[in-house]
Amino acid sequence: MEIEVLEGVFDANEIIAKENRSLLDGSGSFMVNLMASPGAGKTSVIMKTLEGVAGALNCAVIEGDIAGKVDSEKIAATGVPAIQINTGGSCHLEAKQVNRALNRLKLEGVDLVIVENVGNLVCPAEFKLGEDLKVMILSVAEGHDKPLKYPLMFSESDVLLVNKIDLIPHTDFEMETLEQTVLRMNPGVVIFKISCRTGEGVSDWTDWLKHRVKAGA
Amino acid sequence: MEIEVLEGVFDANEIIAKENRSLLDGSGSFMVNLMASPGAGKTSVIMKTLEGVAGALNCAVIEGDIAGKVDSEKIAATGVPAIQINTGGSCHLEAKQVNRALNRLKLEGVDLVIVENVGNLVCPAEFKLGEDLKVMILSVAEGHDKPLKYPLMFSESDVLLVNKIDLIPHTDFEMETLEQTVLRMNPGVVIFKISCRTGEGVSDWTDWLKHRVKAGA
Numbered sequence: 001m002e003i004e005v006l007e008g009v010f011d012a013n014e015i016i017a018k019e020n021r022s023l024l025d026g027s028g029s030f031m032v033n034l035m036a037s038p039g040a041g042k043t044s045v046i047m048k049t050l051e052g053v054a055g056a057l058n059c060a061v062i063e064g065d066i067a068g069k070v071d072s073e074k075i076a077a078t079g080v081p082a083i084q085i086n087t088g089g090s091c092h093l094e095a096k097q098v099n100r101a102l103n104r105l106k107l108e109g110v111d112l113v114i115v116e117n118v119g120n121l122v123c124p125a126e127f128k129l130g131e132d133l134k135v136m137i138l139s140v141a142e143g144h145d146k147p148l149k150y151p152l153m154f155s156e157s158d159v160l161l162v163n164k165i166d167l168i169p170h171t172d173f174e175m176e177t178l179e180q181t182v183l184r185m186n187p188g189v190v191i192f193k194i195s196c197r198t199g200e201g202v203s204d205w206t207d208w209l210k211h212r213v214k215a216g217a
Numbered sequence: 218m219e220i221e222v223l224e225g226v227f228d229a230n231e232i233i234a235k236e237n238r239s240l241l242d243g244s245g246s247f248m249v250n251l252m253a254s255p256g257a258g259k260t261s262v263i264m265k266t267l268e269g270v271a272g273a274l275n276c277a278v279i280e281g282d283i284a285g286k287v288d289s290e291k292i293a294a295t296g297v298p299a300i301q302i303n304t305g306g307s308c309h310l311e312a313k314q315v316n317r318a319l320n321r322l323k324l325e326g327v328d329l330v331i332v333e334n335v336g337n338l339v340c341p342a343e344f345k346l347g348e349d350l351k352v353m354i355l356s357v358a359e360g361h362d363k364p365l366k367y368p369l370m371f372s373e374s375d376v377l378l379v380n381k382i383d384l385i386p387h388t389d390f391e392m393e394t395l396e397q398t399v400l401r402m403n404p405g406v407v408i409f410k411i412s413c414r415t416g417e418g419v420s421d422w423t424d425w426l427k428h429r430v431k432a433g434a
Contacts, residue, residue, distance in 0.1 A: 123340075
């Protein structure tokens with residue numbers, strides 16, 4: 001008889017992440033794990049993304065926050081199904097929380113599930129949720145030096161959205177330095193430069209995502 | 218015989234935080250625990266604070282980062298003793314890491330130790346380091362809605378520095394809403410509005426700190 005040994009919290013999480021994967025595969029749904037610092041613009045990116053893919057993709061949103069439900073209410077007001085997870089202090093989402101949310105959503109007919117992770121540039125990168133795509137946002141206001149300080153998040157992400165590019169003239173942000181640093185750490189990463197405030201660059205991202213979801217699902 | 222039961226990681230941390238307290242009391246040093254999201258301006262605030270208290274206070278800096286030593290090199294270049302702690306993945310500083318750093322610093326004659334915590338608005342608030350003062354920074358670019366989403370950090374902090382106020386005209390930031398929300402959660406908090414970029418408001422903060430250190434030490 002084979003005995004399964006769980007190597008602590010990460011292995012246990014990975015098993016449930018695989019369950020999530022099966023759930024999503026069963027309904028042909030694509031899942032994005034959206035990660036960023038507090039205030040980088042996660043909810044704005046979700047709102048703009050929902051707008052950009054409307055008509056092409058049926059969406060649902062899972063909102064992760066330590067407390068509150070401001071974001072899920074904002075999203076539900078647009079008519080897109082939204083489920084709020086409150087982690088009650090924990091600084092990242094785990095696969096089991098997303099599992100509960102996926103089981104409550106009606107996944108049938110849903111093309112794209114966007115999970116907004118807790119605002120944190122560290123721990124969320126360590127916990128797989130069963131996603132198809134890890135997307136991170138860096139706000140221009142955070143500075144171009146962040147990849148060296150938070151290397152795991154920048155190395156693990158499939159997509160980097162550089163948000164708030166409308167602020168560039170008012171900061172010391174060096175886009176070229178950022179891109180060089182990130183591509184050195186993670187040569188496969190796809191970078192989009194956007195401003196949710198002005199709308200600049202957003203359709204490049206949402207067009208890319210539409211193609212990716214249709215190819216991947 | 219009394220048997221001490223440690224209730225897990227927080228109690229163990231608290232015991233070492235008390236050791237840190239004794240070390241600091243022994244040398245009459247005051248310690249600030251500086252916390253904020255990635256990119257809110259922790260290192261810039263430290264540089265401006267060192268400038269503002271120069272001549273009045275002898276300082277030392279303990280830099281906490283997941284990886285790298287960019288910040289401690291920047292500070293050491295100003296002639297202020299700086300020690301780098303690399304947490305190697307962990308998203309917050311613990312008292313034991315600060316204990317090692319305090320033991321390596323020559324505390325005798327040091328009036329003010331500034332600890333730069335890991336960029337994270339969640340976990341650092343849960344771990345006491347033995348500090349006199351918890352100071353948090355919120356950058357204007359992060360938005361005025363953050364207190365509701367990261368309530369522990371805003372409730373635990375003695376001082377809130379609202380940084381990057383030069384960006385206010387280019388954002389939807391509502392200072393009054395922020396202040397009302399924070400003061401409802403934490404009526405004793407002292408708020409300073411600053412811009413490390415333009416220098417606006419910085420001397421209000423550093424003057425206050427000078428008085429506080431002299432009163433507290």
